[in-house]
Amino acid sequence: MKKLLTLILIFCGFGIISSAQTLKPGIGLNFTDVVASGDGSANGRTGWQIGGSIAFGNKFYFEPGLFYQGKSAEFSSSDNLPEPDLDAALKGFRVPVAIGLNLLGNAESTASLRVFGGGSGFFLTDVGDDLDKDDFNSTNWGVFAGAGVDLWILFVDLSYEWSVTDLQTELSNIDFGKTNGLFLNAGLRINL
Numbered sequence: 001m002k003k004l005l006t007l008i009l010i011f012c013g014f015g016i017i018s019s020a021q022t023l024k025p026g027i028g029l030n031f032t033d034v035v036a037s038g039d040g041s042a043n044g045r046t047g048w049q050i051g052g053s054i055a056f057g058n059k060f061y062f063e064p065g066l067f068y069q070g071k072s073a074e075f076s077s078s079d080n081l082p083e084p085d086l087d088a089a090l091k092g093f094r095v096p097v098a099i100g101l102n103l104l105g106n107a108e109s110t111a112s113l114r115v116f117g118g119g120s121g122f123f124l125t126d127v128g129d130d131l132d133k134d135d136f137n138s139t140n141w142g143v144f145a146g147a148g149v150d151l152w153i154l155f156v157d158l159s160y161e162w163s164v165t166d167l168q169t170e171l172s173n174i175d176f177g178k179t180n181g182l183f184l185n186a187g188l189r190i191n192l
Helices: 003-020
Strands: 022-036 041-057 060-076 086-104 110-126 141-152 153-165 172-188
Touching: 022 060, 022 153, 041 086, 041 172, 060 110, 060 172, 086 141, 110 153, 141 172
Parallel strands: none
Antiparallel strands: 022 041, 022 172, 041 060, 060 086, 086 110, 110 141, 141 153, 153 172
């Protein structure tokens, strides 16, 4: 039964990819904004992501994606110690689903300017050595908006995401929940 289900999913995946107009593998950076409550301080640090998306459409388009992502932050108590008390290194899968508009050009143009927005889910897989995964919800939902530029076979996307749910459940002096983030992705644009 598992083999049959796997085969069905593979064929459905090939069907989706064959009807897509543009495949967009890419890598990028993310910058997380973290808020600490109480006497401590928090600093978001630069994270990373790798994955891709598939765009359907021409002038208006629909673009689901899947990225493996790492985001991190440092937390310090009010003692002003040179080393942080806690280093949060969260990893998981981010699934953005965007609806966009090509303002200049379209999916087949050599150069185009796009705007997009949508919703996303972050599915937590690892919290690092300093934290307990049981203190976190497994999923964090967000909304985002951004813009992108396509030049020949390359693309660059910049987006900002607002979290609408909390990620943590049990951390009393740190609010790593409703995190906002800036995402910068670049990669290849493969027209199918």
